[in-house]
Amino acid sequence: MAVRVVVVGSANMDMVAFAPKLPAPGETVLGNRFEMAGGGKGANQAIACARLGAETWFVGRVGNDWFGDTLLRNLQEAGVNTGFVTRDAEASSGVALIFVDAQGQNEIVVVAGANGRVQPSDVDAAADAFARANALLVQLEIPLETVGYALATAAQHGALVVLNPAPARPVPDEWFGLVDVWVPNEREAEGLTGIAVTDLESAERAAKALLDRGAKSVVITLGANGALLVTPEVIRHFPAFPVQAVDATAAGDAFAAALTVRLAEGAPLDEAVRFANAAGALACTKVGAQPSMPTRHEVENFLRSPPSP
Numbered sequence: 001m002a003v004r005v006v007v008v009g010s011a012n013m014d015m016v017a018f019a020p021k022l023p024a025p026g027e028t029v030l031g032n033r034f035e036m037a038g039g040g041k042g043a044n045q046a047i048a049c050a051r052l053g054a055e056t057w058f059v060g061r062v063g064n065d066w067f068g069d070t071l072l073r074n075l076q077e078a079g080v081n082t083g084f085v086t087r088d089a090e091a092s093s094g095v096a097l098i099f100v101d102a103q104g105q106n107e108i109v110v111v112a113g114a115n116g117r118v119q120p121s122d123v124d125a126a127a128d129a130f131a132r133a134n135a136l137l138v139q140l141e142i143p144l145e146t147v148g149y150a151l152a153t154a155a156q157h158g159a160l161v162v163l164n165p166a167p168a169r170p171v172p173d174e175w176f177g178l179v180d181v182w183v184p185n186e187r188e189a190e191g192l193t194g195i196a197v198t199d200l201e202s203a204e205r206a207a208k209a210l211l212d213r214g215a216k217s218v219v220i221t222l223g224a225n226g227a228l229l230v231t232p233e234v235i236r237h238f239p240a241f242p243v244q245a246v247d248a249t250a251a252g253d254a255f256a257a258a259l260t261v262r263l264a265e266g267a268p269l270d271e272a273v274r275f276a277n278a279a280g281a282l283a284c285t286k287v288g289a290q291p292s293m294p295t296r297h298e299v300e301n302f303l304r305s306p307p308s309p
Contacts, residue, residue: 003134003264005054006159007257008123008150009042010115010141011075011085012094013067014289022101038074039289040094040115041139041166044250048257048293049137050079052279054264057081057129059122059150060142061114063093068114074290084126088114118142120149127153135160135264137256140169151178160263164256165192176214181263183256185221200237203228207235219273221255221280223248229273238273241281242307250289255280258299278302 019031046058058080062068064087071093075082094115100106123130123146130136136154138147138161147163154161155178163179165171168191186197193209195202197220207218207230217231226240258279262272278299286292294302 002053002055003261004057004129004132005049005135005137005260005264006057006059006126006129006133006154007042007046007049008059008118008136008138008142008146009045010040010094010112010118010139011038011043011058011060011062011071012040012096012110012115013037013071014039014096014098016098016100018100020102022099022105022107035288037288037290038071039096039250040071041141041164041253043071043075044253044289044293045137045139045164045257045260046075046080047078047290048254048279049261051293051295052258052261052299053296054261055081057084057126057133059084059118059126059129061086061088061091061118061122063087063091063114064089065093067093067095078290078293081129084122084129086114086122086125088117091117112141115142118146120146122146123150123153130154130157130159133157133159135162135260137162137164137260139164139166140171141167144169144171148172148175148178151175154178160260162256162260162263164252166252168192173213176210180216181259181269182210182215182218183221183259184218185252186223189220197222200225200228204230204235217269219259219269219276221252227255227273227277229269231269234269236270236273238277241278241302243281243285245284247287247292248284249287250292251280251283253289254283254293257293275299275303278306
């Protein structure tokens with residue numbers, strides 16, 4: 001039987017305009033390409049969990065608008081249960097407006113919209129899912145009060161709790177007793193600890209600083225350098241799988257989801273990190289966030305015959 005995962009988080013519509021240059025204040029620039037796709041770390045991770053074989057519920061909010069229709073449809077088509085997603089009549093769906101120039105530089109405006117209104121009552125409404133869940137996966141693109149409430153609720157039910165602390169924000173000390181696995185990237189680890197993560201040595205120092213605050217285990221994702229697992233008993237580096245990367249968007253979301261699913265299935269941490277590393281690598285081989293989330297079959301095939309360095 002599939003493991004059950006609850007994801008509490010954000011759903012955005014990403015709108016990307018490409019142009020030769022970024023506009024100066026008051027300037028209009030003619031663009032040459034436009035793309036639109038579902039995003040938001042919560043929705044990305046929920047879709048990844050479902051594609052990796054977990055029975056997945058998403059708890060969040062979208063607006064009562066066309067974007068909300070589309071975001072819900074994306075989740076449902078991936079097999080995510082959206083019965084606990086609230087349609088908010090007082091806020092638009094979250095959007096990210098992204099402008100990219102010919103050199104790849106970008107400017108981004110994110111409007112949280114309904115994501116900023118996800119409340120503890122939304123978690124309460126999903127009580128049945130929390131009671132049945134093997135794991136909770138949550139991020140920081142919704143109000144921190146709601147994140148903390150979700151962490152406590154999952155812990156009360158004995159579920160595995162995984163926190164992807166993105167974007168980097170200060171978090172309450174009491175969270176460290178509720179979270180089983182912290183999954184920051186380099187910048188997020190620095191935001192939590194004040195330690196600039198530039199190599200494996202500094203990543204280890206940052207992870208140990210989180211352990212000193214009460215973290216049970218830490219997995220720092222390091223992009224092309226793979227991932228570092230640190231617990232009170234283990235320090236282990238997992239090199240990245242070599243792939244022809246075309247777009248690293250949401251690779252961290254694929255990693256966090258894959259780690260959560262394998263841990264919920266009872267895999268030991270080192271095996272789960274290797275599985276997550278493969279999922280993150282595969283996400284880099286496709287363009288876009290949600291379209292790049294790999295399936296269980298793809299990850300297992302990849303691990304059976306990984307590419308040589």
